[in-house]
Amino acid sequence: MNIAIITEYFPQSEDLEIKGGVEVCAYNEAVELSKYNNITVITSNESGKDDFYIGDIHVICCGNKRDYTQKGSFIKRLKFMKEAYKQACKLKDIDIIIGYNFITYPVAYKSSQKLNIPVVARYHDVWIGRWTKMMGLPGLFGEAMERYILNQDIDLILPVSDYTNKNLQKYTNPEHIKTVHNIVDFPNVTSEKYDKPTISCVARLVDYKRVKDLIKAVCIIKKTIPDIQCKIIGTGPEKDNLIQLTHKLGVDDNIEFMGFVEKHEDVMKVVNSSDVFCLPSVVEGFGIVIIEAISLKTPFVAAEIPPVVEASGRYGGLFYEPRNYEQLADALLKILTDEELYKKLQKEGYAQSKNYSKQAIGEKLNKYKNKLKN
Template identity: 55%
Template sequence: MKIGFVTEYFPKSKEMDIKGGAEVAAFNEAFYLSTDNEITVLTSYEEGMERDSQIGNIKVLACGKKRSYTQKGSFKNRLSFMKSAYDVGKKLNLDIIVGYNFITYVSAWKISKKLNIPCVARYHDVWINSWIKNVGIFGIFGEIIERYLLSRNLALIVAVSNFTAKNLENYFPKEKIATVHNIVEFNNVTSEKYNDTTISCVSRLVEYKRIEDLILAMDILVKEYPDLKCKIIGTGPMEEKIRLMIHDRSLNDNIELCGFVEKHIDVLKVINSSSIFCLPSEVEGFGIVIVEALGCEVPFVASNIPPVMEASGEKGGLFFQVRDSNDLAKKIKLILDNKDLYEKLKNEGKEQYNKYHGKYIAKKLENLYKKTIDRYNINK
């Protein structure tokens, strides 16, 4: 098959210089599907990229004006990218086109109409009626785009979780929705454990990720564990507010904001070196980083939201009541104080991680895409 991917961002090399979950999904799926298929990726033109490049068997076309990574705002640049991706994509020879996030779904749809091929949306989460709550007033544009997309006659939506698939049924025909979990796979990570007991967290610093709950939990825990450390990887608009929270609570010696870590392997090393991983988010489509923690055999504490519980199989960690920093601190303490529980969570987590290997997931996607192309061609 000749498969086109439209993803707002994509790594520049196999070193996985990736910023977010949608980009991780796009890269992993492109990598495994490229073994037996022709994969062409349309993505943003970032610093250090060529307009036309190759990563293994993946052809990467950088579209639009040179732009920096952003997860919020920048509407003019994002609209410009959407148009540029369409202008490049409409000239390609493809059998099927796949969009990977809200910025790319519309471009993929428009390309599919021009080329008369099926369009697939790889769907991470449904935010209808929640856009403004999650990202602020400018979320109205996301609300409009998502409602527009789900009113289109897409050939298929592939949700990353059963939770997302169920939510989609309120807005899109059930018979054209499938669930295929994300690929989460990496080579064994070699890194020493930190000298101090350390909690790691990998998250964009945005409101719905609830990093402030982890700060408040740390404020509780350091009274009993004064040497406890926390490393938070990620950037975002909440960074200054979080820095202020850390300073006001005299936690500068306990909490380190690591910012953006360019190489994915270095992110994994931080997780692997820590004692516990934490994901306090109240909004997730799947929770790739939780599965990465399972693969590193690092027990986690995460908010009790359905997508994360589904991704983990409720194994390898403990869940706290979302937005409850006291409960978060309690669950972290439970793991810190119970060695038998700690070992149990490590062992069952590794077993759950093995379910997300690339070849297994890619074969599911490949079969779905073949069936979608055949069905589309019959109905032309």
Template identity: 55%
Template sequence: MKIGIVTEYFPRSEKFEIRGGAEGCAFNEALYLSKNHDVIVLTSREKGMPPSYKIGKIKVITCGLERKYTQSGSFFKRIIFMIDAYLKSRKFDFDIVIGYNFITHSIAWLISKSKGIPVVARYHDVWIGEWTKNIGISGIFGEFLERFNLSRNFDAIFAVSNYTKNKLKKYADSNKIEVIPNIVDINVPEVDKSNNPTIVCVSRLVKYKRVEDLIRAIHIIKKDIPNIRCKIVGTGPMLNYLKELTKKLNIEKNIEFCGFIEKHEDVLKIIKSAHVFCIPSIVEGFGIVVIEAMGCQVPFVATKIPAIVESTGMKGGLFFKPTDYVDLANKIKKILTNKRLYTKLKKECKDKYKEYSRDNIGKILEMKLKEILSKPKK
């Protein structure tokens, strides 16, 4: 197959420099599919990126104006990216095209119409009715675009979870929706555990990720475990607020803001060295990083929301009530102070993680793409 992948962001190398689930999904799937098929990726041109480059057998074409990674705003440069990606797609003879987020679903659809080929929307979460709540006034653009996307006639929609599929059923033909989980296949580093009991959180620092709940929980935990440490990996518009909150609670010595870490291997080392992984987010379509923590055999504490409950099978960690930082603090303390529970959760992590291997999920993805191509053209 000749497969076109349209993703707003994509790593620069096999070092897997990612900041979000959609590009991680695109990278892992491109990597698997490129073993036996021709894969061309159309993505944004971030600073320092050349017009084209290769990662293994994957050919990457950068499109639009040079720009920084952003989750919201950047309307003009996003529109230029969309137009340029569509124009550059004309040079390639795809058999099928896949879009990986709300910005690229419409591009993939337009490419399919111009070439008369099948199109797939890879879907992580549905935000219709929730855009402005999640990211503010700039979410109006996302609301409009997602509604437009889901009114298009995709040949298939690949949802990452049943949770996402059920949300999609309100807006798309349920017969066209397939559930294919994310590939989570990492090389687990060998590192020593931190000397102090350590919590790690890997997250974009945006409102709906609720990292402030973790900071408040650390403030509570410190009363019983004075040497508690927390490492927060990621960047975003909430950074200054979170730093000020840390100062206000007088826990600056307990919390380390690590910023964006370019090498995925280095992120995994931080996770592996910790004792507990935390994801306090109230909005997730799957929660890839939780499964990565499971791969590192680090028990988690996560918000009890449908997507994470589904992806983990409620194995390998404990859940707390959304936005309830007191409950979060209690669950973290429970894991840190109960050795028998900790051992049990580590084993559950190891067993559950195996379900998301590149071979297991990749074979399903490949089979579904072949099924779409085998159908008679309309």
């Protein structure tokens, strides 16, 4: 089949500079689907290129050049939606069109009507009722847009978890919803453990990722493990506030803000070299980085939210009450100081990670899309 994917962001070269979970999902699935189909991706213009290829995937960049963002940029995002729609309507002989996030669902839907083809929404999380809490006033637009798209006749909605599936059923036709978990392209990296006890975290620096809880936990852990280190990978609007918190708590020597790490392989080297991985986020569609961590035999500590519990099966790490940084500190200390527990988590986590092979998920995606064409 000829499949069009519309995603706000996508790697801009074969170096695979990936910044967010939706982008990881779109890329991994484009690669797998390209084994069976012809794939065209419509995305933002981050590099200044009009179009290029990654393997067999044709990537078309639309609109003016703009930087990656996960918050704000309201006007720029509206312009991207308009340009993506124009570009999609120019495509020839497309069989199915897929949207990968909130601002691309309406684009994919309207394009499918114009082209008279089925539309698919790859769904990561339901934010209805939470938009303004998470995003402030701009969230009103997101709330309206999500309610709008779930009221349309979407041919197939593919949530990344049963948790998201259950939430979707409140707002749209359950018969059109099929859970397909995220692909994990298991990182093949080798690196030595850091000399000092180290926690790693990979997250956008936005409020709901709760990186501030991790910083507060490090302050507590420092009393027991004075040389504890914490490496935080990611960028976002909360960076300055987080740096100020680090100064205030006196943990400047313990925390390193690594910013955006361009190559995914280098991100995974940091996770592999760490003693424990932490995901303090209270909003996740799936938590793919948790699976990547346990595939590297790096145990995790995460806020106990349903999508991450589902993804891990409660194997390979410990959970704590969301936003409770004291519990977070206790869980991290347990893993860092209990050798028997550490080895148990490594073994069971590694076994759990194998449930997300790209071949199994790719075949499932292809099966559902073939049913749409038929």
